[in-house]
Amino acid sequence: MSFSALGLADEIVRAVTTEGYTQPTPIQLQAIPAVLRGQDVLAAAQTGTGKTAGFTLPILHKLSSQTIKRPSISRQPVRALILTPTRELAAQVEESVQTYGKYLKITSTTVYGGVNINPQIQRLRSRIDILVATPGRLLDHVQQRTVDLSQVEILVLDEADRMLDMGFIRDIRRILALLPRQRQNLLFSATFSEEIKSLATGLLHDPVIIEVAQRNATPDLVAQKIYLVDRERKRELLSHLIKAHEWYQTLVFTRTKHGADRLVKQLTQDDIPAVAIHGNKSQAARTRALARFKAGEVQVLVATDIAARGIDITDLRPVINFELPNVPEDYVHRIGRTGRAGIQGEAFSLVCVDELDLLRNIERLIKRSLPKEMLDGFEVDPQIRPEPIPNGRSGSRQPQRGRRNDSDYPAAKSNGSPSHQSKKVIPRENIAKTGNNITHPVTHPIPKQVISRRRGS
Numbered sequence: 261m262s263f264s265a266l267g268l269a270d271e272i273v274r275a276v277t278t279e280g281y282t283q284p285t286p287i288q289l290q291a292i293p294a295v296l297r298g299q300d301v302l303a304a305a306q307t308g309t310g311k312t313a314g315f316t317l318p319i320l321h322k323l324s325s326q327t328i329k330r331p332s333i334s335r336q337p338v339r340a341l342i343l344t345p346t347r348e349l350a351a352q353v354e355e356s357v358q359t360y361g362k363y364l365k366i367t368s369t370t371v372y373g374g375v376n377i378n379p380q381i382q383r384l385r386s387r388i389d390i391l392v393a394t395p396g397r398l399l400d401h402v403q404q405r406t407v408d409l410s411q412v413e414i415l416v417l418d419e420a421d422r423m424l425d426m427g428f429i430r431d432i433r434r435i436l437a438l439l440p441r442q443r444q445n446l447l448f449s450a451t452f453s454e455e456i457k458s459l460a461t462g463l464l465h466d467p468v469i470i471e472v473a474q475r476n477a478t479p480d481l482v483a484q485k486i487y488l489v490d491r492e493r494k495r496e497l498l499s500h501l502i503k504a505h506e507w508y509q510t511l512v513f514t515r516t517k518h519g520a521d522r523l524v525k526q527l528t529q530d531d532i533p534a535v536a537i538h539g540n541k542s543q544a545a546r547t548r549a550l551a552r553f554k555a556g557e558v559q560v561l562v563a564t565d566i567a568a569r570g571i572d573i574t575d576l577r578p579v580i581n582f583e584l585p586n587v588p589e590d591y592v593h594r595i596g597r598t599g600r601a602g603i604q605g606e607a608f609s610l611v612c613v614d615e616l617d618l619l620r621n622i623e624r625l626i627k628r629s630l631p632k633e634m635l636d637g638f639e640v641d642p643q644i645r646p647e648p649i650p651n652g653r654s655g656s657r658q659p660q661r662g663r664r665n666d667s668d669y670p671a672a673k674s675n676g677s678p679s680h681q682s683k684k685v686i687p688r689e690n691i692a693k694t695g696n697n698i699t700h701p702v703t704h705p706i707p708k709q710v711i712s713r714r715r716g717s
């Protein structure tokens with residue numbers, strides 16, 4: 261099936277052909293006709309599946325084929341609104357809109373926080389058909405009356421699960437209240453929690469439900485391996501691996517912003533050019549870091565989970581988890597940065613004794629055991645006892661005064677849900693050696709503790 265057979269305008273088919281796409285991906289095959297028919301869509305899809313084009317292409321087609329009579333007022337209403345959780349994803353989605361719509365007379369822009377609002381206000385004065393926005397900044401514009409959402413025909417919630425994780429539910433509900441009742445709604449989410457289901461129930465009318473295989477979680481497109489190593493030797497092992505394999509364009513994940521900065525300093529000392537991207541950096545610094553990394557000026561990009569959302573870099577290899585994420589779904593999101601668009605990717609995780617519970621939760625989520633290896637010269641010291649992992653997110657019921665939130669997730673407000681972090685630590689004896697270089701944690705029951713995804717306000 262070709263893009264033109266899906267009924268998309270010639271200008272759009274030409275643009276995707278220029279991008280080198282020959283065939284629609286499975287999600288595009290299902291989403292494009294449904295959106296063109298005007299139906300609501302509920303899609304379980306992650307980044308890397310081609311979901312952005314899945315909603316962008318039919319939106320461009322619909323908006324360009326329906327000429328609307330524009331009111332003669334100064335502020336032109338937005339026709340399609342795409343909400344994303346992060347600035348990076350907003351920028352990337354809008355770049356896709358521009359790319360796929362380059363032969364059309366459709367206009368678009370993005371609004372997100374962390375940058376001066378005035379240039380955005382300026383741009384919103386002209387006609388904007390498609391607005392890509394993060395919820396908080398969009399509401400700033402609403403408050404300043406610099407955007408008109410009263411004529412939105414199509415609403416997209418992209419990475420809806422992540423928006424809820426980041427505490428945007430109230431903002432989303434406030435935005436929904438500003439939109440016309442009669443509109444098309446498209447909801448994309450990698451996971452389906454109870455919150456997502458309840459959001460979808462209130463939002464979508466008789467939706468077409470699309471599920472594509474969780475490609476990122478399949479073993480064939482991303483080769484995954486665990487390096488077991490001592491906590492204090494991770495940095496040394498990372499530098500060793502990067503140099504020995506001559507890895508370039510390596511994306512490294514840390515759990516905290518502070519950890520990302522520290523690792524950049526250490527890698528630089530090891531003569532490995534690195535730069536960090538996380539929520540404490542200004543948007544300009546984040547954009548600059550990403551551009552330098554994409555241009556090959558720096559070898560390693562060290563990122564926190566939130567900052568890395570939506571990063572789309574061709575030829576990215578490999579992804580390294582310097583630290584495992586507290587939330588197992590983040591592992592899937594992280595490794596989804598590689599192995600994109602059908603190219604084989606690689607993901608390695610440096611795991612110390614403190615993180616074995618986290619590893620077990622990940623393996624349970626992806627329904628497979630990951631191969632584990634200990635490198636010669638980096639054998640784990642059986643004397644080292646596990647230590648609790650500091651949780652960057654507030655894990656207590658009451659927000660703690662003066663407690664620094666070093667993760668990129670907003671410090672959660674009291675919502676009574678349990679902590680993400682598994683407080684249970686596995687005794688060191690439970691790691692058994694099997695053969696020369698390989699160790700496997702001895703299986704023992706996974707704690708019943710619910711790893712719940714923290715919601716903010």
Ligand code: AMP
Nearest residue numbers: 281283284285307308309310311312601
């Ligand atoms: P997404 O899941 O939207 O983040 O897209 C993942 C990557 O797949 C992006 O780099 C797209 O440029 C690429 N892509 C999207 N659609 C196609 C297609 N039909 N064929 C090949 N690559 C695609």
